[in-house]
Amino acid sequence: MKKAPFLRSYTLFYLLFLYSPIILLPIFAFNDSKVVAFPLAGFTLDWFREMLSDQNLRIAAKNSLIIALSVASVSTILGIFAARASVRYRFPGKAPLMGLIMLPLVLPEMIIAMALLVVLLSLNVPLSLFTVIIGQVLITTPFAVAILTSAFQSLDKSLEEASMDLGETAWSTFRLIILPLVMPGIMASFLICFTISFDEFIISNFLGSGQPILSVYIFGQFRFPAKVPSMLALGTVLVCFSIILLGIAEYMRRRGIAKAGGKDSGGFL
Amino acid sequence: MTFSDDRPTMIEFKDVHKYYGDYHALRGINGTIKAGEFFSLLGPSGCGKTTLLRTIAGFEDISSGVIMIDGKDMAGVAANVRPTNMVFQSYAIFPHMSVEENVGFGLRKDPRSKEEKAKAVAEALEMVGLKGFGKRAAHALSGGQRQRVALARALILKPKVLLLDEPLSALDKKMREHMQVELIKLQRQVGITFILVTHDQEEALVMSDRIAVMFEGEIAQLADPETLYRRPATRKVADFIGTMNFIPAEILSEAGDKVEVNAKGLGHVALDIAQAPEKTGEAPVVGLRPETLTLLYDDQKAPERETDGVIDEVIYFGDMTYYDVYLGGTDVEVRLSMRNVPGRPVLDVGTKVRVAWSPSALVLFR
Amino acid sequence: MAQTPGSEARTGLKLISPTAIYVILLLAVPLATVLMYSVMTGGRGNVSLPLTFENYTELASKSVYGYLLLKSLMVALIVTAITVLLAYPVAYFVSFHVKPERKSLWLFLITIPFWTSYIIRVSLWFVILGYDGVLDKTLMALGIMDTQLNFSSYGIPAIIFVLAHAYAPFAVLPIFVSLEKVDRSLLEAGQDLGESRWVTFLRVTLPLSMPGVIAAALIVFIPTVGDYVTPKLVGDGKQPLIANFIETQLLKLQDFPQGSAFAVVSMLMVAFVSVLFVLANKRFIGGQK
Structure with a gap:
């Protein structure tokens, strides 16, 4: 590789820019001062204690967990159906249907949230965690489909044929061959949908009827300066959590490619 | 087999x-x-x-x-x-x-x-x-x-x-x-x-x-x-399997189990009907595999028929040499292969040669 | 396995039906409803017949709507331009100057911030840039400034800055992917033909990577034009963009027809700009032949 000192330092600077607010999280989360500013005042775990004792935060976290687990499960299952159908079969209406499924990727989220809200209100459906789940699944399914499509695509069709040829039925082939080979893709899809759902704000805010949900709760708390340090503590925890999940997802994806005997050709998306 | x-x-x-x-x-x-x-x-x-x-x-x-x-x-x-x-x-x-x-x-x-x-x-x-x-x-x-x-x-x-x-x-x-x-x-x-x-x-x-x-x-x-x-059934099969020389020919007569043709550069040949697979309606050609053609050295005699020729190209393969030869003063060029055995020199381009061939090795496509 | 075209189509449709039914009921139907509401009359929480285009003529006649749409469009386009320009050298560096086995690691590093809570990232800027924020207090404590800079109250520039930061990692990946596809021998050919490295970049690499640049632009443009959180937090909430305005119309004023019409027009605007991007991309791909 040719050396490019200028480009290299630019890239490092760019990374610093990307990470700059995140780096502040652990710094001030452990800083022994109500005032978020330099110079630092000393080390403390108070903010983490405050975070842990916050009753509303606990409810919000529990709700977010319920939502994210449901959303990740539902959209991964819907993604499996759609990805398998689009990779393996030709059928009428395939392009418009796949287009509709992927549409939320190119539609402002606010519009999806409002359209759904208008319909729910006119049908007198009470807003709840359930309506949040319904809405978020629309947002995360395209990601699940994208990840799973590449997982199904890297599957050699002759593996399925070989299994059928050796006496297995369509269903046992799915169970013995396809499922184990796309399992890393399924795990990656689940983790990524989980992460997106956990962070999602607009739908949680508008379709949740004020139920405490983590992202909405965080958004509200940052307006109170006194609450900021404990929010920074929470942010630190969440960032660590995201990085661990991402690491697992990336590991799964690579293992999936290695298993199917393919070559690594890039990261997420 | x-x-x-x-x-x-x-x-x-x-x-x-x-x-x-x-x-x-x-x-x-x-x-x-x-x-x-x-x-x-x-x-x-x-x-x-x-x-x-x-x-x-x-x-x-x-x-x-x-x-x-x-x-x-x-x-x-x-x-x-x-x-x-x-x-x-x-x-x-x-x-x-x-x-x-x-x-x-x-x-x-x-x-x-x-x-x-x-x-x-x-x-x-x-x-x-x-x-x-x-x-x-x-x-x-x-x-x-x-x-x-x-x-x-x-x-x-x-x-x-x-x-x-x-x-x-x-x-x-x-x-x-x-x-x-x-x-x-x-x-x-x-x-x-x-x-x-x-x-x-x-x-x-x-x-x-x-x-x-x-x-x-x-x-x-x-x-x-x-x-x-x-005995490939069509010219296409012949072309796909191995190498075959195709020489334009004219059908002179067809009677009983004999077909008589005039092949450019080879002259009149009488063929058995078995050598002429079913008609496909294409312009008549006779086919000859390279190894059924032999160069005659010095005073060798052809066991059946022979035709004069001039070497146009020499392709040396080690164990074999391929020669492209113009037949009998015509523009018909055939490829033939010779094993490089001791005492059989590789010939140069332009050498006048005699080519031995056998009517039974011919296939007629028409 | 052994399938006639008919049975293949049936199996395919059967497989996709759960997902398809889901998006038809919960996406297509709501979008159609918004479209229908936008040509109905009514106000404060109800809609009724007759059908009318009044909502649209209202949008066209009042400059406040046009101003808002244009402002949101400008903000999104500026953010898009900034992110893409900043991301290109990074993508170029990773594609051309990083060893193949290290590329994944670099990409991973670049994508991590994207996957960490968006709300926290934006809120952090509020903490940093806002009144009494980290920046101001630090600068004052160090004696560099004696008054609050309060950058966050700068409105539009602050919104642009925060959005450009939030969506930065989006732009790197597509550009990187298109740069990876550039045949390295073409570059050698360019230099072999006597072009300098810079000219080779302008004449070969840049045009070949344009599809990635345009994909990056699209990926940044769509979420930024519909962003809700940033205008609310930074910019003191005094600079609403499309999403905030839709909220006001539909939820606060409960004006369903007018709000729907505005949502439809915003959607059309986003679609129009996206189509322009895609057409530009087609031109580039066509021009390469």
């Missing part, structure tokens, strides 16, 4: 057609494959040979016609219950399983005990020369080893027919030639009908009892290798 016609029929095609939408992939396939035969489907890519193989396996439905395997109509019979097994072009080794698990995959519903199955797997591995490889991970295998695993996996089920979809195309030349011989030996050992799909005419000639040459969804000729080589 002779094949006896009195063996029972294993597979029979009756007017098999296959359409993909508007595309007519198989256009009326007829023919039989005998039990225990090493049969090849040979043709350029897109000729329908793989499609035909996949219709036997049950991976593709046929649009019309009948495929019988061992006397049973295969219409509506799914791939997983057909008495055929396939070795895929990509080998389709299950990457998440060990060699053992791959080979034993088809035995899942076999009522035999675990020990007996393990013994069967070990035997199958030994048969393909992979004794002791059972515990290896599938992705740690070389191309040749993968192919052996695929073979063992298919043969362990003792199918009536083994289907091989270009199984050697992914191997390098040395390995390919080695595996050709191994496959022939294996087929003799197990006695199962082998159907090989290949685009490599040499491979088909070396391995097969009989070959079906396919072009554009049709079987152009179905014959044993020698007939195919010496």
Whole structure:
């Protein structure tokens, strides 16, 4: 590789820019001062204690967990159906249907949230965690489909044929061959949908009827300066959590490619 | 490599057609494959040979016609219950399983005990020369080893027919030639009908009892290798298999079992009707294989006919030399091959030569 | 397995039906409803017949709507331009100057911030840039400044800054992917033909990577034009963009027809700009032949 000192330092600077607010999280989360500013005042775990004792935060976290687990499960299952159908079969209406499924990727989220809200209100459906789940699944399914499509695509069709040829039925082939080979893709899809759902704000805010949900709760708390340090503590925890999940997802994806005997050709998306 | 016609029929095609939408992939396939035969489907890519193989396996439905395997109509019979097994072009080794698990995959519903199955797997591995490889991970295998695993996996089920979809195309030349011989030996050992799909005419000639040459969804000729080589049914078959010189000719007369032609540069020749396959309506040409033409040195005499010529090009191959020669003062150029034996010098371009040939080696396409 | 075209289509449709039914009921139907509401009359929480185009003429006649749409469009386009320009050298560096086995690691590093809570990232800027924020207090404590800079109250520039930061990692990946596809021998050919490295970049690499640049632009443009959180937090909430305005119309004023019409027009605007991007991309691909 040719050396490019200028480009290299630019890239490092760019990374610093990307990470700059995140780096502040652990710094001030452990800083022994109500005032978020330099110079630092000393080390403390108070903010983490405050975070842990916050009753509303606990409810919000529990709700977010319920939502994210449901959303990740539902959209991964819907993604499996759609990805398998689009990779393996030709059928009428395939392009418009796949287009509709992927549409939320190119539609402002606010519009999806409002359209759904208008319909729910006119049908007198009470807003709840359930309506949040319904809405978020629309947002995360395209990601699940994208990840799973590449997982199904890297599957050699002759593996399925070989299994059928050796006496297995369509269903046992799915169970013995396809499922184990796309399992890393399924795990990656689940983790990524989980992460997106956990962070999602607009739908949680508008379709949740004020139920405490983590992202909405965080958004509200940052307006109170006194609450900021404990929010920074929470942010630190969440960032660590995201990085661990991402690491697992990336590991799964690579293992999936290695298993199917393919070559690594890039990261997420 | 002779094949006896009195063996029972294993597979029979009756007017098999296959359409993909508007595309007519198989256009009326007829023919039989005998039990225990090493049969090849040979043709350029897109000729329908793989499609035909996949219709036997049950991976593709046929649009019309009948495929019988061992006397049973295969219409509506799914791939997983057909008495055929396939070795895929990509080998389709299950990457998440060990060699053992791959080979034993088809035995899942076999009522035999675990020990007996393990013994069967070990035997199958030994048969393909992979004794002791059972515990290896599938992705740690070389191309040749993968192919052996695929073979063992298919043969362990003792199918009536083994289907091989270009199984050697992914191997390098040395390995390919080695595996050709191994496959022939294996087929003799197990006695199962082998159907090989290949685009490599040499491979088909070396391995097969009989070959079906396919072009554009049709079987152009179905014959044993020698007939195919010496008496190709059409100019296209002749061109596809080996090298053949085509010399424009004029049909002078046709009476009884004799055809008399005037071939440019060769002169009048009387041919047996057996040397003239069915008419296809194309402009008449006679075909001659390069090795049926011989250069005459010094005062050698031609056993049958000879013609004067001038060497236009010399292509030296080590064991052989190819000469392109203008025949009898015409613009007809033929290629001929000479072994480079001691005392037979390689000649130069422009040398005037005499070419010996035999009327019985000619084939007339008309 | 053995399938006629008819049975293949049936199996395919059967497989996709759960997902398809889901998106038809919960996406297509709501979008159609919004479209229908936008041509109905009514106000404060109800809609009724007759059908009318009044909502649209209202949008066209009042400059406040046009101003809002244009402002949101400008903000999104500026953010898009900034992110893409900043990301290109990074993508170029990773594609051309990083060893193949290290590329994944670099990409991973670049994508991590994208996967960490968006709300937290934006809120952090509020903490940093806002009144009494980290920046101001630090600068004052160090004696560099004696009054609050309060950058966050700068409105539009603050929104642009925060959005450009939030969506930065989006732009790197597509550009990187298109740069990876550039045949390295073409570059050698360019230099072999006597072009300098810079000219080779302008004449070969840049045009070949344009599809990635345009994909990056689209990926940044769509979420930024519909962003809700940033205008609310930074910019003191005094600079609503499309999403905030839709909220006001539909939820606070409960004006369903007017709000729907505005949502439809915003959607059309986003679609129009996206189509322009895609057309530009087609031109580039066509121009390469």
